[in-house]
Amino acid sequence: MENDLLSEIILDQIADAVIYADRSGEIARWNRASVAMFGFPSEEALGQRLDLIIPEHLRAPHWRGFDAAMSTGVLKLQGRPTLTRALHKSGRKLYVEMTFALVKGVDGDVLGSVAMARDVTERIERERSATRAA
Structure with a gap:
């Protein structure tokens, strides 16, 4: 099997949402798990800005971090998982x-950013309920 085809098959069968956005923040890759998690079919998500899935109150800080990472080539979180809305x-x-990870071309230039996301809503709500009950 050709490596590019195998890569696409793997990406589409991963249980976590995988979202790739170019330097401008436009969604260019949206796997099957992204469709299931966020409810937007690929046809609706591709070509849209990441604001599609970012709550209004988080957009300004997101874009500050995104733009900084695109210009410096450095991520503040360096691949560490972060909980967000x-x-x-x-x-x-x-x-x-x-x-999050930066995607760099063979010349080292930043092409965009990839995010892997897992829905942890049920776990967080369970933990909060247990804390309130205690």
């Missing part, structure tokens, strides 16, 4: 654990 197509807010 995201938007589902229905408007419902999700808790997601995300990791």
Whole structure:
């Protein structure tokens, strides 16, 4: 099997959402798990800015960090998972654990950013309920 085809098959069968955005923040890759998690079919997500899944109150800090990473080639989180909020197509807010990586070309230039996301809404809500009950 050709490596590019195998890579696409693997990417589409990963259980976590994988989102690739170019330097301008436009979504260029949206795997099957992204569709399931965020509710937007690929046809709707591709070509849209990341604001599609970022709650309004988090957009300004997100873009500050994104733009800094695109210009410096350095991520503040350096691949460490972070808990954040995201938007589902229905408007419902999700808790997601995300990791980010810069995607660099063979010349070292930053091409964009890739994020892997896992929906942890149920776990967070369970933990909060247990804390309130205690």
